[in-house]
Amino acid sequence: MSAQIGDEIMIISQELDRPVRHGEIREIRNDPDGIVYLVQWLDNGHESLLPHGPDVVIKHRRGSGSAAATSWLSRLWHPRERRHSRDSEQQQHVWDEQLARRVEEIIARLGLTQTSNSIAGGQIVHIPQVVSMAPGPPEVLDIRILPGQSPEDFSAHAPTIAYGLGVAEVQVIPLEPSLIRLELLPHDPLPGHPPASR
Secondary structure, three states: OOOOOOEEEEEEEOOOOOOOOEEEEEEEEEOOOOEEEEEEOOOOOEEEEOOOOOOEEEOOOOOOHHHHHHHHHHHHHHHHHHHHHHHHHHHHHHHHHHHEOOOOOOOHOOOEEEEEEEEOOOEEEEOOOOOOOOOOOOEEEEEEOOOOOHHHHHOOOOHHHHHHOOOEEHHHHHHHEEEEEEEEEEOOOOOOOOOOOO
16 A cells, blocks of 8 residues: 555664654655655654655554554564663663762762661661652652751752752752652753753
């Protein structure tokens, strides 16, 4: 079945590190070199000409194609999309672990720790622990504070924590007697520029 205006078009690169690109067909042209699509890309809204090629997959609108064609396209599309999704989740997990370690290091350097002696004769340093995170904006970290600490202890150091993390501001929000939330507020992007991605 041939492509129609309004069908979804995807570029599925043979290179596994490149994400799938999605767009909508706005116009179909029969050029001397073959079929060329005018595509509006979903990621940025721009339109461009795309010749039909081996990396191009057409996903027909519901009701415009046969169930068999839709089923075939779905089987082709999903494995790559799942791989891309899994890779993105792994990258986010690594980023979260690095951020949690960095926050705990900053807290330790600020002296927001407690020390106790062990039976073996050594000292044990207790550091407030990051227990959960949520991507932002703003990024959010929940921290289990130590006995005797209060949210105000962390609020007093919020500007230093923000500087150490490279964010504009850190807001400290009490959640429970032993749990606080740090909201990492990013710097405002320059007017007319999108925020930088990681």
